[in-house]
Amino acid sequence: xxxxxxxxxxxxxxxxxxxxxxxxxxLAGVSxxxxxDILRGRSKRPARETLARVAEVLKVDVDWLISGRGKVEGDQxxxxxxxxxxxxxxxxxxxxxxxxxxxxxxxxEDTDRTYQFRRTWIEQRLGVNPSNLxxxxxxxxxxxxxxxxxxxxxxxxxxxxxxxxxxxxxxDGMGLVAKRIEAVPNCDPPRIRIxxxxxxxxxxxxxxxxxxxxxxxxxxxxxx
Numbered sequence: 001x002x003x004x005x006x007x008x009x010x011x012x013x014x015x016x017x018x019x020x021x022x023x024x025x026x027l028a029g030v031s032x033x034x035x036x037d038i039l040r041g042r043s044k045r046p047a048r049e050t051l052a053r054v055a056e057v058l059k060v061d062v063d064w065l066i067s068g069r070g071k072v073e074g075d076q077x078x079x080x081x082x083x084x085x086x087x088x089x090x091x092x093x094x095x096x097x098x099x100x101x102x103x104x105x106x107x108x109e110d111t112d113r114t115y116q117f118r119r120t121w122i123e124q125r126l127g128v129n130p131s132n133l134x135x136x137x138x139x140x141x142x143x144x145x146x147x148x149x150x151x152x153x154x155x156x157x158x159x160x161x162x163x164x165x166x167x168x169x170x171x172d173g174m175g176l177v178a179k180r181i182e183a184v185p186n187c188d189p190p191r192i193r194i195x196x197x198x199x200x201x202x203x204x205x206x207x208x209x210x211x212x213x214x215x216x217x218x219x220x221x222x223x224x
Contacts, residue, residue: 002068003079007039009065011120012077013058021124028053036124087122087130088114089154091137096169096178098140098147098196126218132158134215136169138178142196143167147178151222157215162192162208170194171212178217183208 003009014024021039025032030050037043048062055062061070091113115135122130133156139149146167147153155169162168165182172179172194184191190208 003077004068006044006066007041008079009068009077010035010038010054010058012080013060013065013072015080016075016077017058019057022127024054024057027057030054039120039124085119086116087119089117089130089133089135090114091135091152094136094176096136096138096153096176098138098142098144098149098178126156128156128158128218132156132215133218142198142201143178143180144198146197147220148222151220153178153217154219155215156218159216160213162213167217169214169217171214172206173210176214181213 003012014021019027021035022032025035030053034043034046034050035054038046051065052062055065058065059073061072064070064072117130119130122128122133133154135152135154138147138151138153141149153169160168162181162183165180167178167180169176169178170181171177177194180195180197181192182195184193184205191205192208192211193203193205195203
């Protein structure tokens with residue numbers, strides 16, 4: 001089966017060789033934006049000399065990338081299937097409180113429900129291994145207007161360092177919460193400051209060793 005588009009050929013060949021876009025850019029000595037712009041359809045006519053370096057890493061003729069005509073070393077890549085295009089992310093049972101929410105139990109059983117996300121968005125835009133992602137609902141109003149009660153958040157469990165600051169899901173010693181956190185500078189032992197976007201709620205500090213940071217919130221969805 002032929003691959004009809006320039007971005008599709010580049011994506012399929014890189015996938016066939018086990019190369020992520022960032023790795024391909026590094027091996028070819030080009031900027032990541034050069035690769036991402038092609039994949040996202042923003043670059044219709046990239047510089048041929050630069051593209052030739054990418055083709056060399058992919059072990060194909062540069063004309064094959066551009067038009068589909070030319071030599072490919074080894075097997076021809078195939079279009080990515082729907083199964084390869086999307087990856088399931090599991091929704092877990094615990095609900096993170098944001099103040100004013102129900103008491104949650106972070107030992108609840110996982111649900112069997114999953115949501116499908118486009119693999120290229122997960123791996124290229126977020127730069128995350130899908131196995132490190134979980135979905136959960138949040139409750140309460142302390143992070144309003146950024147997050148509303150009932151929102152679903154996508155949590156990257158590989159990112160537990162509060163530097164740079166951001167919105168995280170954590171167990172602060174009193175329960176599972178979704179809050180904005182930042183490291184308190186020049187503290188020994190290390191401390192973090194836990195903040196709410198809703199000004200009604202006061203910030204508070206906690207020893208880093210006393211909290212369990214589950215992961216950084218990377219995305220959210222809301223029903224209207």
